[in-house]
Amino acid sequence: MVRSANNTRQQLVEISADLLCRRGFSGFSYQDLANELGIRKASVHHHFPQKADLGLALCDWTEAWLLDGFQHFDRQAKGAVDKLNRYLRAAAKHAFNDDKQCPISALHSDLPVLSEAIQQRLKALSETELSWVAAVFQQGLENGELQAPQPATDAREMARLFIVACKGALFYARLLGREHFEQSMALLLRQWLPQTHQ
16 A cells, blocks of 8 residues: 555554553654554654654644534533533543543653653643633533632633543542542532532
């Protein structure tokens, strides 16, 4: 089979993304990629001279993956609470059915070995995720689906707690079981539901 350079590059990114989510950034090598694709390791270096170059390409892939998921939730969901529940179901499927970490979490786990450029991109990716979740909380506060626990708490603070709790619960649930994740997140969400919706 004749493989174009662009096609090979894209395949390398997609295989790397899968390995990133399964093993972390430090958990796979260029030899692993070469073996997966049936090419020489030198060919991997041709497309990505250093692993830091591949890391930046993985950040691009992660951004597209995030935005695609958020657009899907925006199209399909019936309100803010439904969007949050879809986010949680997608996170659970990724972790428990597919046995993967979210790529942002996977990169965070390898923070000490990431280049400064990748770390900056990772901050931007985290902000992209936070901004979407904050917009969902803002929608919920405005339409009455959600309530702030106290006047000083705004949508962005609620979104930050939601994301941190979700990723932390996923981390612990890998050992303790899916019900740990589902119970923890249900308890958190319940704090923000008006009494009439509980």
